[in-house]
Amino acid sequence: MPKRGYHHGNLAQALINAALRLIEEKGPTGFTLSEAAKAADVTPAAVYRHFQGRDEIIAECARQGYEIFADQMERAYQSGQPSALASFEATGRAYLSFARQHPGHYVAMFESGVNVQHHAGLHAVAARANSVLERAAADLSQHIPAAQRPPAQMFSAHIWAMSHGVVELFARNSPGTNVPYPPEDLLEAGIGIYLRGLGLLAPDR
Amino acid sequence: MPKRGYHHGNLAQALINAALRLIEEKGPTGFTLSEAAKAADVTPAAVYRHFQGRDEIIAECARQGYEIFADQMERAYQSGQPSALASFEATGRAYLSFARQHPGHYVAMFESGVNVQHHAGLHAVAARANSVLERAAADLSQHIPAAQRPPAQMFSAHIWAMSHGVVELFARNSPGTNVPYPPEDLLEAGIGIYLRGLGLLAPDR
């Protein structure tokens, strides 16, 4: 409890943290400005010293999430170097791991209905996260015979889609039937089969 | 305007339809009981003659959605018979096509936070939809050499995840960068690569 600085200390971040916890616990709908203020031991009106309103809080949650996400993707990419394959697989894994470690951020980014285009800073950092995955895909595509090489942007999108789908459908308590595999294994296997389809892994292992 | 039957005619379904339109236009959050009632030209209190409350309306939207979805999956499966491969590909395509044709239902089913387990009828029909995809996967797995055959439930989950991811990320105006491919093509290509990875398509085309 440092509580240093002016009055509260760092109310802006305290509100963001409260919002993230609320979003994580009750979904994007469950978050209210008033409740976040209460969680930060502050009057709802105080929020307006730091944010324009409710929307800006969610947007900032998402922005910080994209920042962390982009960093983790970058680190995953580096961890796999110099192997293009290892880098690519690591970024796929990083997606799921991010969703697990930062559920509040994840929901703010992908399920809150926040408009990435409408917030200047948001768009930039979202693009940065995306570019890591695309770079990994581009590296990898060098290893595919040019003739049958699909655009890197395309299979980066495939991996992103499969990762996102696994998170949404199987890494939460969510709808439909629960599949009896840990999401990590499911994604790992899926990416493996996909890469074999690209001719990047031996046909049988 | 048949307006037959008692008073309104078929208020229950009129409310569901209004709810679906609202959900489609404003997202799962945008739907309110009061607004649905107004759209059906009825007092909010009238809703309680037909539903226990707000939640039950959304659940019924989702239920009807799963019903349509299961039917379409079934039809897609049949359309591919007797080829296991054609059936499987068709069910994958049916997913995206359903999301396009019935956006309100889709959102109610997958983005409204409705709990499939909590509503008896919902769970059953969701399982029916899922079982079609799993049957298609099981058929297909017969064509994979037993030694390297992954469980059918697993690659059914992969295709479901990729389909869902493509819808969520690229078939809406949603987050991140927009990929310059029509979602249908993206999904088709992704499934193709994946099936090649399973050894079910020729390695080069």
Added chain:
DNA sequence: TGTACATCAGTGAACGCGCGTTCACTGATGTAC
């Protein structure tokens, strides 16, 4: 070090709003005789 003043983060009361839900009711429809 001490005093006077400016800054500005957070307060507390108030607002209008639309929400979901309840209740006693009304009056159109269906049915029995």
Added chain:
DNA sequence: TGTACATCAGTGAACGCGCGTTCACTGATGTAC
């Protein structure tokens, strides 16, 4: 066919609630001299 009655879908008024937002304010902190 006509009348009396039962049913029950929808009404309209009311409720309590929590929301986001505004406003004039207060009083702790930082700063100039």
